[in-house]
Amino acid sequence: MVETTVSRAAKATSPRVAKRIRGLSDRAIAWIFVAPTIFLLLAINIFPLIWTIRLSFTNYRVNRPNKDVEFIGLRNYERILTDTDIWMTMQATAHFLFWTLFFQVLIGFTLAWLINQKFRGNDLWTTIIVLPMMLSPAVVGNFWTFLYQPQIGIFNYVVAFFTGADVTSFSMIGDINLAPWAIVIVDTWMWTPFVMLICLAGLRSIPDSIYEAAECDRASKWRQFWTITVPMALPFLMLAVLFRGIENFKMFDLVVQLTGGGPGNTTTLTSIDLKREAFERWRTGYASAYAVILFVTVFGLASIYVKALNKVKER
Amino acid sequence: MSEFFNGLLRLRRGPWEMVASILIALGVFMLMQPFVLWAFTYSFIVTLVGTVMFIIVSHFPE
Numbered sequence: 001m002v003e004t005t006v007s008r009a010a011k012a013t014s015p016r017v018a019k020r021i022r023g024l025s026d027r028a029i030a031w032i033f034v035a036p037t038i039f040l041l042l043a044i045n046i047f048p049l050i051w052t053i054r055l056s057f058t059n060y061r062v063n064r065p066n067k068d069v070e071f072i073g074l075r076n077y078e079r080i081l082t083d084t085d086i087w088m089t090m091q092a093t094a095h096f097l098f099w100t101l102f103f104q105v106l107i108g109f110t111l112a113w114l115i116n117q118k119f120r121g122n123d124l125w126t127t128i129i130v131l132p133m134m135l136s137p138a139v140v141g142n143f144w145t146f147l148y149q150p151q152i153g154i155f156n157y158v159v160a161f162f163t164g165a166d167v168t169s170f171s172m173i174g175d176i177n178l179a180p181w182a183i184v185i186v187d188t189w190m191w192t193p194f195v196m197l198i199c200l201a202g203l204r205s206i207p208d209s210i211y212e213a214a215e216c217d218r219a220s221k222w223r224q225f226w227t228i229t230v231p232m233a234l235p236f237l238m239l240a241v242l243f244r245g246i247e248n249f250k251m252f253d254l255v256v257q258l259t260g261g262g263p264g265n266t267t268t269l270t271s272i273d274l275k276r277e278a279f280e281r282w283r284t285g286y287a288s289a290y291a292v293i294l295f296v297t298v299f300g301l302a303s304i305y306v307k308a309l310n311k312v313k314e315r
Numbered sequence: 316m317s318e319f320f321n322g323l324l325r326l327r328r329g330p331w332e333m334v335a336s337i338l339i340a341l342g343v344f345m346l347m348q349p350f351v352l353w354a355f356t357y358s359f360i361v362t363l364v365g366t367v368m369f370i371i372v373s374h375f376p377e
Contacts, residue, residue: 303339304336304340
């Protein structure tokens with residue numbers, strides 16, 4: 001009889017250990033395998049979350065460890081939710097979130113649809129298009145600050161070429177009206193390829209036979225697009241929006257490198273403001289309440305989004 | 316419409332999830348809208364109620 005690895009391992013196991021293992025139920029063995037993951041999840045995710053909720057009801061400051069920590073009830077929440085600066089920060093985040101998702105979905109889906117058409121060199125184009133998302137956000141933020149420079153940046157020259165405006169008449173990251181759009185443009189440039197890749201996966205999963213059947217029924221290309229392509233790629237598109245939505249809600253590095261939250265507070269997104277409260281002003285309890293508000297918002301949005309995604313998949 | 320209210324009364328998952336989703340969406344809109352400060356002030360409680368409700372009602376029968 002051929003001796004397998006399992007039988008060799010069984011022979012090598014001492015009788016005492018073998019007896020103990022044989023005594024375990026399948027459920028117990030399953031728990032042994034799952035326990036390290038659950039432990040890590042509790043230690044890294046659940047415990048900090050509970051601790052943050054606890055701190056949000058106190059006046060704790062991490063730079064004053066010897067000061068007595070007082071329970072102040074809902075005062076931190078009250079202060080945050082009546083602060084007009086934080087209200088402006090939320091609006092800046094909403095502007096960033098809405099327009100980045102809008103442009104990324106629009107351009108990403110269009111690019112995916114174009115790449116999905118059979119033409120020579122589409123693999124090369126795919127590689128070129130996905131290059132921006134392979135770069136570090138810090139690097140992207142840094143080199144776009146040069147591209148946006150009013151005197152030497154190429155961006156102003158391109159805009160001036162198409163609009164006829166004076167090259168130095170505007171500054172993308174120095175103007176309070178243009179800076180919010182500057183960060184939208186950079187994020188769109190960097191992350192549209194990600195949306196494109198997911199949409200491309202969706203488009204390539206549609207069997208040709210469906211299009212052939214539509215051709216037999218003499219459906220126009222326009223009708224095929226709206227009744228086959230879009231509905232079948234929709235779950236993928238929604239997944240891309242979910243990923244990008246959550247990522248952009250906590251956008252930090254790219255914007256800090258590009259504008260530093262300025263001019264004024266026009267590009268201060270919630271995550272930047274939260275970091276300032278926690279690690280520059282050292283108001284840990286206040287920052288914890290801020291984090292809890294953002295967490296509940298993202299969690300609630302993700303819940304209804306996943307429900308919608310499941311409904312689309314069931315269709 | 317009456318089916319929706321019947322579902323609510325019989326504690327069915329679908330209509331209750333719908334109510335929770337509307338509350339969450341309303342809360343997020345209130346949080347990020349640029350019009351009135353009071354809506355921003357009460358946004359968190361609306362989102363929180365919606366989120367907790369969503370977690371609870373997702374265990375209701377279909």
